[in-house]
Amino acid sequence: MFGAESTAPQEIADTNVPKATLPRVDQARSLGMLSQVVMQLVQYVKSKDLSAIHNEDVILGAAASELLAHADAIAANQSGDFKSSLTAFCSEVGALHLVADLNQQARSETELGKVLESFARLKAHFPTEIVAQAQGYLETFTCPMHREVVGKRSDFCPKCGMPLDQLSRVLPSNSGFPSPGQQSVRASVSTSAPLTVGQPVTALLHLQRPTGDPVLLSDLIETHTKKIHLLIVDSSLTDYHHEHPIPTRNPGEYSFSLTPAKPGGYRVWADIRPYPLGLQEYAMTEIPAATTGEPLTNRAVNFKANVDGLSYELIFAQNTIRVGQPVRFRLRITSADGKGFTQLEPLMATFAHLVGFNQDYKTVMHLHPKGAPVLDPTARGGPELEFQICPLQPGFVRLFAQVQIEGRSHFAPFGLQILP
Structure with a gap:
C-alpha cells in the first residue's frame, strides 16, 4: 500500500x-x-x-x-x-x-x-x-441500488428514483476486488444468549471480506447518515427492526441490541456500500434461537394500516406490480380526523423509509422518498411522500413504512403481491 x-x-x-x-x-x-x-x-x-x-x-x-x-x-x-x-x-x-x-x-x-x-x-x-x-x-455515475443504470451525476435512477451518486469505478484486472454483482462482504452475528421472546439481547455483527480481512467503518460509504443499516425480521415477516450497530474495539465487529417479539431465529440483512465500487450490498446472516420460528401465514394484500392513532395508505399509479417494471406510488398519512398529517420528523435524512421482505425470506428492498436529503432537523414532512419500486422477485412482500414522530419511530406494515 x-x-x-x-x-x-x-x-x-x-x-x-x-x-x-x-x-x-x-x-x-x-x-x-x-x-x-x-x-x-x-x-x-x-x-x-x-x-x-x-x-x-x-x-x-x-x-x-x-x-x-x-x-x-x-x-x-x-x-x-x-x-x-x-x-x-x-x-x-x-x-x-x-x-x-x-x-x-x-x-x-x-x-x-x-x-x-x-x-x-x-x-x-x-x-x-x-x-x-x-x-x-x-463523468459516469451509477445507481448504488441498480448498478446497470448509468448516466450523469445529475440524473436519477428510472427504477428506484435515487440519484446516480456513485462514481462508476474502473478497476484494474487482477486487483482482487469482486466485480459488480459479486458479494464483497460476509456477515455473521453472535449473541450473548439465544433469542427469547421479550428478553433483550446484545448481539455482535462481524463483517469480513472474502479474504477474511475485517471490514472497518472506513471501508464503507455513508448512506442516509449511517454506514451500516441492519434490516432484521422474524420468519413470519411480522416483527421488523431497523438497527445501526456501533463498532467495538475489535476490527470488523459491531454491537447492537435486540428484543424479539416472536419466537425462533431472526434474519439480518446488513445494508452496506463497500469501497471501492460503492454499490449497495445486502450481507445476509442469522441470529440463532433455541425455539422454532413461526411460518409466514398472513399473505393478504393490504395497502392500508392504522398505527398509534394514524392511518397509513399506499396509493399506486397502477393496479398491478410486476418484476422489473418501475411503479410510482405515494405514502399518505392522515390523523384520526381525516386530515393530512404534516409533522413527520427527519429520520436518517428523509421523512420515511420503506423496507420490504419477500416471501422467499431472501430478497429484501430498501426504498426512500424522492427528493433531496432532509438535513434540517427542524423540518417537518407529510402528508404524502412519493416513492418508486422496481421489484426483482415475484411473490408476496411484507412492506414496512418507518417514520419518526416526536422522537420515536413508528412502523406501519403492508402486504404487496408482485407478479412475474
Whole structure:
C-alpha cells in the first residue's frame, strides 16, 4: 500500500519491467483509473473523511504498475521523465496517506495540493486525446441500488428514483476486488444468549471480506447518515427492526441490541456500500434461537394500516406490480380526523423509509422518498411522500413504512403481491 506501507520509489522506477505496447484505449483507461483516485482523494479531504483514503491504495498501485510497464509506449522519447513523474505522484499520494492516517486535516489539505500539482505534471506526458478520454471516466455515475443504470451525476435512477451518486469505478484486472454483482462482504452475528421472546439481547455483527480481512467503518460509504443499516425480521415477516450497530474495539465487529417479539431465529440483512465500487450490498446472516420460528401465514394484500392513532395508505399509479417494471406510488398519512398529517420528523435524512421482505425470506428492498436529503432537523414532512419500486422477485412482500414522530419511530406494515 501507499502511505504507511507505501511502495518505495525505487520499486516503482524499476527499469527491468518487460516493455510492451499499450493500446491507446488502455492508456486512457489506466489514466482514467488514476483520475478517479485523485477525484476520490479530493472528496475525502473535502469531506474530512481522511480514514477512507487508504481504500484507494490497491487501485492506485495497480494502475501505476500498468503505466510503468508500458512507459516506453506512452512516452517514447521521455520514458525516464515519465517514470520520474509517476514515481513522484505516487510518493505525494503516500505522503497524503501518512498525514491522513494521523487525522491531520490541515496537513492533508496541504499534501492534497501537492498531489494535484504532481498529477498535472504526470498528465502532461499523455496526448491531449488520451487525457480527454480519461476525463470521461470522471463523468459516469451509477445507481448504488441498480448498478446497470448509468448516466450523469445529475440524473436519477428510472427504477428506484435515487440519484446516480456513485462514481462508476474502473478497476484494474487482477486487483482482487469482486466485480459488480459479486458479494464483497460476509456477515455473521453472535449473541450473548439465544433469542427469547421479550428478553433483550446484545448481539455482535462481524463483517469480513472474502479474504477474511475485517471490514472497518472506513471501508464503507455513508448512506442516509449511517454506514451500516441492519434490516432484521422474524420468519413470519411480522416483527421488523431497523438497527445501526456501533463498532467495538475489535476490527470488523459491531454491537447492537435486540428484543424479539416472536419466537425462533431472526434474519439480518446488513445494508452496506463497500469501497471501492460503492454499490449497495445486502450481507445476509442469522441470529440463532433455541425455539422454532413461526411460518409466514398472513399473505393478504393490504395497502392500508392504522398505527398509534394514524392511518397509513399506499396509493399506486397502477393496479398491478410486476418484476422489473418501475411503479410510482405515494405514502399518505392522515390523523384520526381525516386530515393530512404534516409533522413527520427527519429520520436518517428523509421523512420515511420503506423496507420490504419477500416471501422467499431472501430478497429484501430498501426504498426512500424522492427528493433531496432532509438535513434540517427542524423540518417537518407529510402528508404524502412519493416513492418508486422496481421489484426483482415475484411473490408476496411484507412492506414496512418507518417514520419518526416526536422522537420515536413508528412502523406501519403492508402486504404487496408482485407478479412475474
